[in-house]
Amino acid sequence: MPADPSPQAESRDAVDVLIVGAGPTGLTLAVDLARRGVRSRIVEAADRQFTGSRGLSLQPRTQEAFDDLGVMDALREAGSPLPPMQTWRNGRREGEWRLVERDPQAPVSRYPVQWLVPQWRTQQILQERLLALGGAVEYGTRLTALHQSDQQVQAELTQTDGSSRTLNVAYLVGADGGRSTVREALGIRMKAEGGALHAAVVADVRVEGLDRDHWHMWPDGPGGELLLCPLPGTDQFQLTAPVGDEEGDPCPQRIRELIATRTHLPPTAVTDVQWTSYYKPRTALAERFRDKRVFLAGDAAHVHPPGGGQGLNIGVHDAYN
Ligand SMILES: Cc1cc2nc3c(=O)[nH]c(=O)nc-3n(C[C@H](O)[C@H](O)[C@H](O)COP(=O)(O)OP(=O)(O)OC[C@H]3O[C@@H](n4cnc5c(N)ncnc54)[C@H](O)[C@@H]3O)c2cc1C
Known part of the structure; x- marks a missing residue:
C-alpha cells in the first residue's frame, strides 16, 4: 500500500497501517504486511499473549494461506488431524464416528484435512514469524479513540500504566474482536441473527483416565452434553459444555462438577484447570467492513x-x- 503523497502525509508517523488487536486476524495481517515491506504496527490491549485453546481447527484453505505466509511447517508440527469422535454412555464406549467425512468431490488441496492446533499456539507461531520478519506486537496498548480525515487516521493509544499517545497513520485495521472499539468508534452497527443456541463454557483441563486418540463425547449428561478434545502438543483437553444463560465465567470447582455430573469420571480425575471461558454463541455481521481509511476484519x-x-x-x- 503506497504512502499518501499529499502534504498532510508529512505529519504522519512513519507507519502506513496500524493494526488494532493481536488475535489470529491481526497477527496474520501483520505477518502479511511485514513480508511485503509495508510499514505497519500492531497493538494489543492485553499485557501478554492469549493462553486459551478456543479456535482449534484450521480449514484446508487457511492452511494454504498459512503455507504462503511461511508458518505451516511449524503448525503441522504443533498439531494433529481431527481424532475420531468417541461416544460414551453409562461409562461405556458406544461407537466411534467422524465429525468430518472426506469428500471425494472436494477440490484438490495440499492440505486436504482440517488440522487441530490450540488457538494460543497458532497465535504464538504467527507471532514468532512476525518477529522473524522484524515486527513485534506492542502489548498493553489499547486503542481508545480514533478520528479520520481524507488524508490520515489519528489513533489514540492508552498504555496499561495510564499514559497515552497519538499515532497518525495512513490506514487502520480493526482486528479487535467481537466487542470492537474500532467498529464502535465508526458507528457501524452489527446485524445480529437470533438463534436457539445455548450459552456454553470452554476450558483447558488435565484429565486422567481418558485416551488421547479420541474426541470424547457424553451426549446425555444432566444439563446437557460434554465434550473433551485432546489438545495436540499438550497433556490437556479442551472441554466444551452447554450451560445456563446466566452462568458466567466458571471457576475450576464448577468445571470439576460438570465433569463429575455429565461423564463417568470422578471430580478427582481433573488434575488441573488451565483456562476457562464462558460465551453466548451468536451470529452477527457488521453493516459495512470499511469506512474510508479504516477497515474491520x-x-x-x-x-x-x-x-x-x-x-x-x-x-x-x-x-x-
Ligand atoms: C469455544 C470456541 C471454539 C471455537 N472454535 C473455533 C474453531 O474451531 N475454528 C474457528 O475458526 N474459530 C473458532 N472459534 C472462534 C475464534 O476463536 C474467533 O473467531 C477468533 O479468535 C477471532 O479472531 P480475531 O483475531 O478476529 O479476534 P480475537 O481473537 O477476539 O482477537 C481480538 C484481539 O484484540 C484485542 N483488543 C480488543 N480491543 C482492543 C483495543 N481497543 N485495542 C487493542 N487491542 C484490542 C483483544 O485483546 C484480542 O487479543 C471458537 C471460539 C470459541 C469461543
Whole structure:
C-alpha cells in the first residue's frame, strides 16, 4: 500500500497501517504486511499473549494461506488431524464416528484435512514469524479513540500504566474482536441473527483416565452434553459444555462438577484447570467492513457460533485477502 503523497502525509508517523488487536486476524495481517515491506504496527490491549485453546481447527484453505505466509511447517508440527469422535454412555464406549467425512468431490488441496492446533499456539507461531520478519506486537496498548480525515487516521493509544499517545497513520485495521472499539468508534452497527443456541463454557483441563486418540463425547449428561478434545502438543483437553444463560465465567470447582455430573469420571480425575471461558454463541455481521481509511476484519466484522469452526478461519482470510 503506497504512502499518501499529499502534504498532510508529512505529519504522519512513519507507519502506513496500524493494526488494532493481536488475535489470529491481526497477527496474520501483520505477518502479511511485514513480508511485503509495508510499514505497519500492531497493538494489543492485553499485557501478554492469549493462553486459551478456543479456535482449534484450521480449514484446508487457511492452511494454504498459512503455507504462503511461511508458518505451516511449524503448525503441522504443533498439531494433529481431527481424532475420531468417541461416544460414551453409562461409562461405556458406544461407537466411534467422524465429525468430518472426506469428500471425494472436494477440490484438490495440499492440505486436504482440517488440522487441530490450540488457538494460543497458532497465535504464538504467527507471532514468532512476525518477529522473524522484524515486527513485534506492542502489548498493553489499547486503542481508545480514533478520528479520520481524507488524508490520515489519528489513533489514540492508552498504555496499561495510564499514559497515552497519538499515532497518525495512513490506514487502520480493526482486528479487535467481537466487542470492537474500532467498529464502535465508526458507528457501524452489527446485524445480529437470533438463534436457539445455548450459552456454553470452554476450558483447558488435565484429565486422567481418558485416551488421547479420541474426541470424547457424553451426549446425555444432566444439563446437557460434554465434550473433551485432546489438545495436540499438550497433556490437556479442551472441554466444551452447554450451560445456563446466566452462568458466567466458571471457576475450576464448577468445571470439576460438570465433569463429575455429565461423564463417568470422578471430580478427582481433573488434575488441573488451565483456562476457562464462558460465551453466548451468536451470529452477527457488521453493516459495512470499511469506512474510508479504516477497515474491520475478523470477529470485529462478523461473529459466528463456534460449532462450525469458522470464526478464526474467516478472520485469517479477511487478513490474507
Ligand atoms: C469455544 C470456541 C471454539 C471455537 N472454535 C473455533 C474453531 O474451531 N475454528 C474457528 O475458526 N474459530 C473458532 N472459534 C472462534 C475464534 O476463536 C474467533 O473467531 C477468533 O479468535 C477471532 O479472531 P480475531 O483475531 O478476529 O479476534 P480475537 O481473537 O477476539 O482477537 C481480538 C484481539 O484484540 C484485542 N483488543 C480488543 N480491543 C482492543 C483495543 N481497543 N485495542 C487493542 N487491542 C484490542 C483483544 O485483546 C484480542 O487479543 C471458537 C471460539 C470459541 C469461543
